[in-house]
Amino acid sequence: MTKRPKEPEKRPYDLGKRLEQMDESRAAILRAAKAQLTAKGYPRLTMASLAAESGVTRQTIHNLFGTKTGVLEAVFDLIALDSGMERMREVMMQPPGDAQLVKFVGIFCGFWARNRMLLRRVHGIGAIDPEFGRVIEARNRRRWMAATRIVETLGRGDGDPQQRAAALAALTSFEFFDALAESCGSEAEAEAIVLGLVRRALALRDAGDAGH
Amino acid sequence: MTKRPKEPEKRPYDLGKRLEQMDESRAAILRAAKAQLTAKGYPRLTMASLAAESGVTRQTIHNLFGTKTGVLEAVFDLIALDSGMERMREVMMQPPGDAQLVKFVGIFCGFWARNRMLLRRVHGIGAIDPEFGRVIEARNRRRWMAATRIVETLGRGDGDPQQRAAALAALTSFEFFDALAESCGSEAEAEAIVLGLVRRALALRDAGDAGH
DNA sequence: CATTTCAATTTACATGTTGTCAAATTAAAT
DNA sequence: ATTTAATTTGACAACATGTAAATTGAAATG
Numbered sequence: 167m168t169k170r171p172k173e174p175e176k177r178p179y180d181l182g183k184r185l186e187q188m189d190e191s192r193a194a195i196l197r198a199a200k201a202q203l204t205a206k207g208y209p210r211l212t213m214a215s216l217a218a219e220s221g222v223t224r225q226t227i228h229n230l231f232g233t234k235t236g237v238l239e240a241v242f243d244l245i246a247l248d249s250g251m252e253r254m255r256e257v258m259m260q261p262p263g264d265a266q267l268v269k270f271v272g273i274f275c276g277f278w279a280r281n282r283m284l285l286r287r288v289h290g291i292g293a294i295d296p297e298f299g300r301v302i303e304a305r306n307r308r309r310w311m312a313a314t315r316i317v318e319t320l321g322r323g324d325g326d327p328q329q330r331a332a333a334l335a336a337l338t339s340f341e342f343f344d345a346l347a348e349s350c351g352s353e354a355e356a357e358a359i360v361l362g363l364v365r366r367a368l369a370l371r372d373a374g375d376a377g378h
Numbered sequence: 379m380t381k382r383p384k385e386p387e388k389r390p391y392d393l394g395k396r397l398e399q400m401d402e403s404r405a406a407i408l409r410a411a412k413a414q415l416t417a418k419g420y421p422r423l424t425m426a427s428l429a430a431e432s433g434v435t436r437q438t439i440h441n442l443f444g445t446k447t448g449v450l451e452a453v454f455d456l457i458a459l460d461s462g463m464e465r466m467r468e469v470m471m472q473p474p475g476d477a478q479l480v481k482f483v484g485i486f487c488g489f490w491a492r493n494r495m496l497l498r499r500v501h502g503i504g505a506i507d508p509e510f511g512r513v514i515e516a517r518n519r520r521r522w523m524a525a526t527r528i529v530e531t532l533g534r535g536d537g538d539p540q541q542r543a544a545a546l547a548a549l550t551s552f553e554f555f556d557a558l559a560e561s562c563g564s565e566a567e568a569e570a571i572v573l574g575l576v577r578r579a580l581a582l583r584d585a586g587d588a589g590h
Numbered sequence: 591c592a593t594t595t596c597a598a599t600t601t602a603c604a605t606g607t608t609g610t611c612a613a614a615t616t617a618a619a620t
Numbered sequence: 621a622t623t624t625a626a627t628t629t630g631a632c633a634a635c636a637t638g639t640a641a642a643t644t645g646a647a648a649t650g
Contacts, residue, residue, distance in 0.1 A: 332568075399626085
């Protein structure tokens with residue numbers, strides 16, 4: 167009930183242009199984080215190196231992201247929002263069939279290929295750090311759900327639907343794509359192989375396979 | 379040419395039993411490293427925690443392994459030598475055919491399943507640290523070579539042999555197995571799915587597939 | 591334009607981890 | 621009993637993360 171004794175008469179203040187500058191700082195930091203994570207790996211990415219490259223102070227990074235893990239989560243959110251993922255709606259709208267599979271595989275493989283090294287690092291961090299790992303699991307569950315729906319609507323084919331969905335999810339996982347691209351040297355080739363494997367896994371005979 | 383001036387008259391000394399004790403220390407440290415890596419992940423595995431659990435001093439670990447990375451490489455070598463991998467000879471001796479594939483898949487999936495969490499961490503470290511990553515690449519190349527030979531001797535089937543080998547290598551990779559086991563919940567089921575996918579990828583019709 | 595507000599900077603500090611060094615200790619080998 | 625070498629002990633430097641304060645500076649307000 168007591169009125170606050172030392173109210174220093176605040177007056178309204180609109181951040182306005184200062185917000186833009188904060189956003190620029192955020193963007194610069196995340197850009198530097200992506201670059202350094204890709205080029206140098208996780209251990210040699212430090213708050214100091216980030217600050218140096220992005221042109222702000224170590225403190226500012228802490229103010230904006232809290233901790234080093236916070237920066238990484240922001241990077242992860244950024245690439246998740248990045249081009250490609252929003253096209254999933256489009257795929258789920260498609261009539262079930264081979265064309266839908268082609269799109270499904272294409273979206274993911276394209277996304278994996280575009281951010282390959284970065285994703286390798288981020289997924290690696292998830293693998294060594296149980297806490298960060300949970301964040302990534304959540305994302306993977308989404309792809310698994312999409313795979314389940316596709317297998318359901320697709321219908322035909324033999325075998326347990328659950329297993330078919332698991333196979334589709336695993337075949338379109340980043341880890342598989344990365345391993346495959348490593349084996350065969352080309353990302354485009356890797357995508358083609360994934361598509362072939364998915365077709366066989368779902369018992370769609372290689373219909374429109376580059377026929378001429 | 380000058381004779382060393384201060385030769386303090388060393389006499390021969392056989393380490394004998396002391397070597398055994400060093401080996402015990404080594405083993406204890408590696409056991410602790412495996413346990414902590416699995417349970418706590420990489421960041422919370424410290425030289426101090428290792429020393430505490432294995433009953434030696436931090437210094438001793440440095441004497442025996444050099445650096446933290448050195449401990450990890452030793453862990454990696456240990457699980458690579460671990461049961462399973464030496465049976466690869468056996469597989470390569472087998473006459474080419476479905477039985478050989480079953481063994482090939484069985485050996486790797488069994489190995490992946492036995493050391494799953496540990497391998498996830500170790501591969502994760504390889505993914506975030508370019509230096510450590512090269513060690514793992516070397517191992518993967520071996521599996522790729524084995525896959526190449528199997529595809530060659532198998533002969534039949536359509537498609538580019540290189541692509542078939544890459545597919546076989548990627549389907550039997552740890553990353554794929556791990557993703558698959560995550561999706562379907564059971565490691566045994568994951569192995570069955572891998573085998574099915576390998577058969578389809580190499581165009582061996584599901585011959586002895588649990589029939590009846 | 592003078593004042594207010596708040597992000598950013600500067601500076602300092604506490605903590606934890608890795609890695610090294612030298613002296614003291616201990617147990618095995620001679 | 622003496623020699624040898626691993627292990628321990630204790631101290632240290634370097635670096636990274638994270639926190640806390642006072643100060644600065646630029647934008648917003650009246």
